[in-house]
Amino acid sequence: IQSALTGHLVLSTLHTNDAPTAVTRLLDLGVPAYLFNSTVLGIMAQRLVRTLCPHCKQKVPFSEPTQHQLWHSLVSPWKGEPPKEVYRPVGCLECRNTGYMGRMGIYEILLMNNExxxxxxEHADIVSITEQAYKSGMKPLRLSGAMKVAQGLTTIDEVLKVAPLAN
Incomplete structure (x- = not known):
């Protein structure tokens, strides 16, 4: 925070579950609200999900009721049409029979605005901050993951491992 006050661009890491939680974490660590507001431009949360092996992934119809239920849980409160088909891991020599090859990021970006x-x-609670972040255009990690599922790059299960559904 002190370095950012001098006009330098500062990138830092902080362990939180999502971007809005970083706001309350910094305030809990003793950063005064006025300093936070004058220095923080945005917060990005990221998680890594395993990428399906392009050599052996298998296309399957997206038809089971449980799959549709999980999809709607991932994209809620947004309305995202479930894909007609998704891919599942199989396993081959290229991926050492895991069905996955490498990892990719899913992201959540909170841009600070006047609201x-x-x-x-006002030292608002995390629920208020999260709601305002969504109203301001932030898309949650789950939605970023759902887009990767729809593109055939990963699975719903992989997204749920790193971005679990809210209680």
Missing amino acids: LKKLVN
Whole structure:
């Protein structure tokens, strides 16, 4: 925070479950709200999911009721049409019979705006901050993961491992 006050671009890491939680974590660590608001431009949360092996992934119809239920849980409260088909891991020599090859990121970006800064000044709770972040255009990790599932790059199970559904 002190370095950011001097005009330098500062990139840092902080262990939280999502981007809005980083706001409350920094405030809990003793960063004054006025300093937070004058230095933080945005917060990005990221998680890595395993990527399906392009050599052996198998196309399957997206038809089971449980799959549709999980899909709607991933994209809620947004309305995303479930894909007609998804891919499942199989395993081959290329991926050492795991069905996966490498990992890719799913992301959540919170850009600070006047509404969020006002909530920070008011020491609002995490629920209020998260709701305002969604209203301001932030898409959750789950939605980023759902887009990767629809593109055939990973599975719903992989997304749920790193971005579990809210309780």
